Amino acid sequence: QVQLVESGGGLVQAGGSLRLSCAASGRTFSSYAMGWFHRAPGKEREFVAAINWSGGLTYYADSVKGRFTISRDNAKNTVYLQMNSLKPEDTAVYYCTTGFRIDEIRSGRCDYWGQGTQVTVSS
Numbered sequence: 001q002v003q004l005v006e007s008g009g010g011l012v013q014a015g016g017s018l019r020l021s022c023a024a025s026g027r028t029f030s031s032y033a034m035g036w037f038h039r040a041p042g043k044e045r046e047f048v049a050a051i052n053w054s055g056g057l058t059y060y061a062d063s064v065k066g067r068f069t070i071s072r073d074n075a076k077n078t079v080y081l082q083m084n085s086l087k088p089e090d091t092a093v094y095y096c097t098t099g100f101r102i103d104e105i106r107s108g109r110c111d112y113w114g115q116g117t118q119v120t121v122s123s
Contacts, residue, residue, distance in 0.1 A: 002026035002112045004096045009117030012086055016121070020081040022096030022114060030054075030074040035105035036081045038092035038119075045095065049081060050105040059106050064090075086121045093118050 008020040020036070035050035049070040050059045058070050069082040079096060094117050097110040104110070 002098070004098065004112055004114035006094065006096045006114045006117040009094060009119045011120045011122065014086060014088055014121055014123050016086050017082070017084045018086065018119060020083065020094055020096075020117060020119075022079045022081075024077045024079070024096075024098065027098075029077040032098050032100060033102040033105050034070075034072060034079040035097045035099070035102075035110065036070065036079075037095045037097060037108075038090075039095070039116075040089075040092040043092075045108075047106055047108065048094070050102045051079065052102040057102055059102060083119070086119075088121045088123045091119060091121050 003025045005023045012018055031053055033052050036048040037045050038048050039045040048061050051070045051072055055072050067085045072079045096114040098112050099105040099110040
């Protein structure tokens with residue numbers, strides 16, 4: 001059974017940084033693309049970032065380009081989201097996800113999801 005467990009969320013002031021982690025188990029981690037989505041209060045879940053199986057290709061939502069960085073460590077079965085220059089509008093629950101291809105993740109065609117971790121950015 002595939003499990004994705006997020007950690008690293010919390011409360012931070014605007015302009016601050018957080019690093020989210022997602023530990024995966026139950027499948028050959030290095031064979032799959034990984035990604036992050038978020039759901040802000042009262043809104044739909046939205047794509048944030050994705051990374052292919054090797055880490056050599058990444059995609060970002062326009063709203064986070066230049067501020068967020070997705071990376072992975074296949075030896076640790078973990079994907080990361082480094083979030084810098086955080087803004088109050090980044091406040092959301094952040095979900096880790098996985099899929100066969102990076103373009104499928106970007107379009108939301110993911111096969112497993114984590115439970116989410118709350119990120120709150122105060123102004």
